[in-house]
Amino acid sequence: MIPASHYLILAAALFTIGAFGVVVRRNAITMFMCIELMLNAVNLIFLTFARDFAQVDGQVFVFFVMTVAAAEAGVGLAIIVLLSRHTRTVDVDQADRMKW
């Protein structure tokens, strides 16, 4: 059986890539995909421990996360579509009007 540490290292790598992408990329869609990547990294951790402890709780959580991620994708994509309609761009640094 593949030891848990392998999964965890993979998940950490995925999460770091996602977090890095969110911080450095300016394209809203790319950022969005990075967020999905982070979520799935977390899912992977849940599943690893669910298998290790032989408990179903972690798997149930994963379903929740996937459901919420789907909803989030719907809302987030709608926002991005509207943003592109208004500003003809999906560069998040251009959308900086909501500030002090």
Place this chain on the structure above:
Amino acid sequence: MLEIFPLILLFPLLGAGLNGVLGRRFPPGWIAAIGCGSVALSFLVAVGALFELVRLPAEGRSVTQSLFVWIQAGDFRADASFLLDPLSAVMILVVTGVGFLIHVYSVEYMRGEGGYYRYFSYLNLFIFMMSVLVLADNYLLMFVGWEGVGLCSYLLIGYYFETKVAGDAAKKAFVVNRIGDFGFLLGMFLLFQLFGTLSFHPLFEAAARQFPHAEVGWGVLTAACLLLFVGATGKSAQIPLYVWLPDAMAGPTPVSALIHAATMVTAGVYMIARSSALYSRAPAAMEIVAVVGVATALLAALIALAQRDIKRVLAYSTISQLGYMFVAVGVGAFSAGIFHLYTHAFFKALLFLGSGSVILALHHEQDMFKMGGLKKYLPFTWATMGIGTLAIAGIPPLAGFFSKDEILWEALVSPHGHPLLWAVGVIVAAMTAFYMARLMFLTFYGSERFKSEPAHQADHDARGHVERAENHSSPRESSWWIRLPLGILALLSIAAGFVGLPAWLGTNRFARFLEPAFSFRISEHVAEDTSGHSLEIGLTMLVVALALGGIWLAYRFYVMDPTRAARLAEAHPTLYRFVWNKFYVDEVYDTLIVRPMEAVSRVLLWQGVDVGLVDGLVNGVAAVFRRASVYVRRLQSGYARAYANWILLGAALVCLYCYFAGSL
């Protein structure tokens, strides 16, 4: 049967509520019927209760009826319970009886005034509150009534609230009364601290246990009594808090008759008589009560000598007569004080209502120097007011003679009495006769100084009074609504005194009836009068002679030679101005108390504490945040990626914390 006496309270409360809530839609007839009817029912219950009470044996004439527990907190307990004993029976009869007559009088007097329903609602509320005051069986409930009548007094003085005078007078009465009420409250606190209860009978029993002998000098009981007396000086208009009563004449005349002559202002006398168990154990406090009483009687009588406004003369006369009552309770003659309270209620209400009749006939003219010669126009008012004047002057055999005579005699022979109290009392009696005769002579005799037909109705309507439809060329007697109460009160002013005959004429039934109510006081051995009453009779003759002399003097001054008074005033301009301006007491209070208070309020409280401290704290906190936010708000840059960075940083910090906290 006797247990239903709290019904006395119910009817006026219902009347006040009905007229107050729905009265705006009622026709005037209904309003008057509800107003008068409720008090009439109360009066009937009170009369019935009195008859039931008299049938009981003398020692058992004390019935307590508890309606519900009002306040219960630890050791402290106050019930909404009511006490009917001879003292409260006399008071409740005066309140509802005179109150009823004045309600009837008001039906005509207030006709056509705006807010007719408001007037009757307040008046009924007053009767209710006054009934609470006199029937209460503990100090706290009494205080509720005490404050309630103060409120009604305020509302009714300010009845013509469109005029500034009435509004100011109402505020003055309220504020001055608050000062007294503060003393009353402190007195109650002290009594509770001392005896652990505020109910009358348990408290008096505790007082009798803890103070078997009268307190020597100044002790804690004296302090409690003096604090209660401060309350009495406010409510009953004694020095130094009497200044509100003359101004209270801005209210409608029936209100002056009911509240500021017959009932409310006597509450202080009642309270002290009710507390006889405490006062008789604090001779120092009694001494002060008597001295303040006699000083007030003298001062008010002096001021009354020079007033021009008919109602103001009566107001100062009321203060002076209240002074007599305080002399009586101050020398330990509690029943004499209540006796004078009871006779005074009749003849002073009569005088006020009579003056109201004159004022109405003259279209709201109150200056006596613009009256004169009214005897032939207002014969009924003249006759009844004449009876009232003779009664207050103490001419036998009218009511005032018996009560005043008893007070003066007690002031001399009581263990707490003093010849000086008696002497000043006698002088005041002569002055009373003089200024009341002056009022009569200026109003009803001499030349007609009034304008027979008001040139401009509007001039006389400063009070917002709606003029009657029928204008008469000469003053005319009012309808029987007004004459009936005058007539009944005149009869009572003649007859009321016979229940309290002096010892040389018979038995004082009134004092004997009241005796059980004062049973907790320290009994004093009064020296038997062995001279066969010759001294008492002689002194009585002297007082009557002086009163007649006062009337004769007023006759010489104001009828035989009307210019004589003016000449005398011109001869002593300073003295006259001094008296006419009421000894400048209002001005002195204004300078010594009101203005410094205003200055302190403005500089220290307003500009210092309010603007400086309170506003400073609030604004200071806001300023700190505003300054800090100049830097902090830079965080909200509008860049989504910056926010993501912050979130990441935060998450990293939390992770680090968890990592290191776990390893600790």
